[in-house]
Amino acid sequence: MSTDNNETTGSEIPAPSPAGADPTSGAAPIPGPGAAPVPGPGAAPVPGPGGVPAAGVSFTPVSPGARKRVKVIGALVGVLVVLVIAGVVAIKVMNSSRTPEAEVRKYLDLLASGQASAATAMVDPGVRNDQRSFLTDDVMASATSLLVVEDVVADKNDSSDTRMVTATMQVNGERFTHEFTVTKGASTMGVLNNWTVKDSLVARVSVDVEGYAQFSVGGVNADASAVGRNEQENDYLFYPGVYTFTPIAASEYADSNPETVSVLDDGLGGRDNVVTLKATYNTKLTAAAxxxxxxxxxxCSTIPGNQNxxxxxxxxxxxxxxVTGGSMPKALAPVSEEQPTVFRATVVFTATYNNKYYMAGTQDVEAKVEIRxxxxxNQVLKLDKDGKPDFEVSFTR
Structure with a gap:
């Protein structure tokens, strides 16, 4: 039996739509095997694969004020961290300049610049006030040369509270060293180191004089003592330098002969610095003699004066x-440099004798006169009430 392609025989069964539903029909699509069920109208959306159901969970947005507070707190914490780091660094830097060497150098720099008062305030010399008369700014200002610091080195005992610091210095080209004792004190605010120099760089000077009662340095006067004084307690103290010691003449008959001396520290507290001032007398004393x-x-050329x-x-x-006497020579000199106030001359008397001692007649009598x-x-020239030298005159054959 032949059939036509456009005609059907019996009841016809429509083929399903490709998408599983007729787009023209109002029926809901029929899910295929294994397909997820399709929610009906009004149903909540179904989460996709890997999704988490949102049932019972909610999120509150952060307010702008809270965000600002968080930023401020974070900034403050950052600033505090920076300040702490900066403080630690600052303490280290400050302590690097608060070392035993730095303290000694600070002291020596004061002396090198002539600041005697500041140096004395920093390190006490530990002597009587009458021995400090030359530890002044004015005296140091009169020096022709002051301290020059070459090197300052501390020992290696870093953990000790007592350190030894050796300084190498010079005055007027003369080099010397001194070992300072430096001790650690209580820290400032518990973090800043403090060191104290214990021994002063003062030099003892023995001023021995002959013919003067006083001397002067830098406009400061002091009483002088006779040659041969040995007591250290009577020495004068100076900071290192080159000073001019000027004797103060007690009268017009003595000259003032300044003496310039380099005052150094021997490192042992000894008395290597000795200044000797010996008076020289001028022609006024010779004329008075x-x-x-x-x-x-x-x-002696008068009677009865001859019987003195x-x-x-x-x-x-x-x-x-x-009896008649001669005349003193017009030129006269001291006996010696060691005896500058003693003069001698030869004079001739002419005496006439009677027969009492069998020496009748006139004869010359030669004699030597000594004027002392x-x-x-203190070997200072004595003066009489008229201000003239007090001489003792005698005659010898």
């Missing part, structure tokens, strides 16, 4: 009926 000698000659015990023995006799200026215990 000639005058005193002539007065003695004139006195200090006149030449040969003319003291009462057998002398007449009187000195006090």
């Amino acid at each position: 000639i005058e005193a000698g002539q007065w003695a000659i004139d006195t 015990s200090w006149c030449p023995f040969a003319i003291q006799s009462d057998a002398v009926t007449a 200026a009187q000195l006090d215990d």
Whole structure:
């Protein structure tokens, strides 16, 4: 039986739509085998694969004020961290300049710049006030040369609270060293180190004089003592430098002869610094000696002045009926450098004797006159009430 392709025989069964539902029909599509059920109208959406059901969970958005507070707190924490780091660094930097060496160098720099008062305030010399008269700014200002610091080195005992610091210095080209003792004190605020220099860089100077009662340095006067003084407690203290010691003449008869001395520290507290001031006398003393000698000659050339015990023995006799004296030389010199106030000259008397001692007649009597200026215990020239030198005159054969 033949069939036509456009015609069907019997009841016809429509083929399913490709998508499983007729797009023209209002029926819901029929899910295929294994397909997920399709929710009906009004049903909640079904989460996709891997989704988490949102039932019972909710999120509250962060307010702008809270976000700002979080940022501020974070910024403050950052600032605090920076400040802590900066503080630690600052403490280390400050302590790097608060070392035993730094403290000694600070002290020496004061001396090198002539700041005596500040140096004394920083390190006490530990002596009586009358020994500090030359530890002043004015005295140091008068120095022609002051301290030059070359090197400052501390020992290696870093953990000790007592350190030894050796400084190498010079004054006027003369090098010397000094070992300082430096001790650690209580820390400032518990973090800043403090060190104290214990020994002062003062040098003892023994000023020995002959012919002067006082001397001066930098406008400061002090009493002088006689040669041979050995007591250290009577020494004068100076900071290192080159100073000029000027004796103060007690009268117009002595000259003032300054002495320039390099005052150094020997490192042992000894007395290597000795200044000797010896007076030299001028022509005024020589003239006064000639005058005193002539007065003695004139006195012994009279009767009964010739009988004074200090006149030449040969003319003291009462057998002398007449006597004349000579004259002092116009030029006169001291006996020696060691005896600058003693003068001697030769004079001739002419004496006439009677027969009492069998020496009748006139004869010359040669005598040596000695004129000795009187000195006090400090070898300073004594003056009489008229301000003239006090001489002792005597005659010898």
